[in-house]
Amino acid sequence: MQTGKFCDIADDFVHGENFRCGSFVIIEKGVVVGNNVRIEDYAVLKSGVRLGDNAAVEEFSMLLSGSRVGNGTKIGTYTKVGKNAVIGDNCKFTSFCEIRDNCILGNNVSMGSRGTLSADTHIEDNVIMKYSFVVTDTPVLGHEKDKKVGILKRGSRFGANVTIMPGVNIGENAEIGACSQVRNDVPDGEVWYGNPARFFKKQN
Secondary structure (H helix, E strand, O other): EEEOOOEOOOOEOOOOOOOOOOOOOEEOOOOEEEOOOOOOOOOOEEOOOEEOOOOOOOOOOEEEOOOOOOOOOOOOOOOEEEOOEEOOOEEEEEEOOOOOOOEEEOOOOEOOOOOEEOOOEEEOOEEEOOOOOEOOOOOOOOOOOOOOOOOOOEEEEEEOEEEOOOOEEOOOOOOOEOOOOOOOOOOEEEEEEEEOEEEEEEOO
8 A cells, every 4th residue: 555644544444455645634533445446635535435347536525425436437636426326337526526414426527627416416427517517406495495406318419518407307418508508307318508598309
């Protein structure tokens, strides 16, 4: 195990081969990571976190208790992964992303910087989200207990600055143009854009 300076690592920490750890890292009890995992400076892994083989956590990022990260996934700088969130294999998050509690993400999901996924968001495989993407969950402000989130289905793609309103579902291989606010479900294979987003065309 290769570690930097001034780390606080629990005695029961379990790691695979070629584990590398930067300086000022905190790893709490019950954390298990696979082979070839890299944790950079000032990262925090809370209790019970699991990281697959070849995963990476960049500087100043935090993974909260019980979160799971798959093989080959990269958590970018200043990114927060919520409690019991599950992230699949070969995903990529750049910087300043927030994946809130109990989110479930499939394999090969990518998110640009400053993206936010509300708690309990479900994203299937091969979804691409450009920067400043947001999934919202509160239909009526001031009624935070009444939350709704939809599903982003396999192969859907989202341009920069897209907002998905509470409870909206996005179909397989659908595409949402940049700067759109999506208020209605989008069927499979359609292209929508605008504020509010409207149908533009079917995919070729």
